Amino acid sequence: MVTLLLDSTQLEVVLSLSERALSFRKGNVVVERSAITKVQLTDDAWTWLRGIPSPGTLVRGVIAMGTWRSAGGDDFALVRRRRPSVVIDLDGHPEYHRIILTTRHGLALVQALRVEVAEEAVDVVDIAAETGTIPVVPEKKPRKRKTPAPAPAPAT
Structure with missing residues (x-):
């Protein structure tokens, strides 16, 4: 899961060792708050990907990590499966022109960007906790399968 740090001047996407390797980045992605123009929540981040991974890793429907190059501008993607995501326009x-992240804390990020925060970097979830309840997207419950009807007895 991606870690987002937010302070009064910047948003930092902290990448784990495996995320750095798969996205071919040496460091974290740092964005000045003044560069953020819009933040959108989405259930399917795959529809927001544009262009080709260069450099990056793509396993369709599983992961998309790295820089996506297109005529519309470069995007940074950190997408896992079909989970709730956030799209940040810059x-x-x-x-980058856009950052696409899979995170359960997208709503907390949107709320945290609206409030004034401390000078030192704080986890987005901690900011949301101070301003009210932490909105978390509920986990989907697995569907129960219907038991098949018994086969009719063979005629003798």
């Missing part, structure tokens, strides 16, 4: 960022 203006004036030196590397």
Whole structure:
């Protein structure tokens, strides 16, 4: 799961060792708050991917990590399966035009970006906890399968 750190000047996407390897990045993704123009929540991040991974890793329907190059601009993606995600549109960022992240805390991020935060970096979930309840997308319950009807007895 991706870790998001937010302070009064920037949003930092902290990448784990495996995320760095799969996205071919040496460091975290840092975005100035002034560069964030829009934050959107989505249930399917795969529809937001545009272009080709370069450099990046793509296993369709499983993971998409790295830089996506397209005519519309470069995007950074960190997408896992079909989970709730957040799409962050940027203006004036030196590397990316959009960041697409799979996270359960998308709603907390949206709320945290609306409030004033401390000077030091704080986890997005901690900010949401201070401002009210932590909104978490509920886990989907597995569907129960119907038991098949018994086969009719053979005629003798």
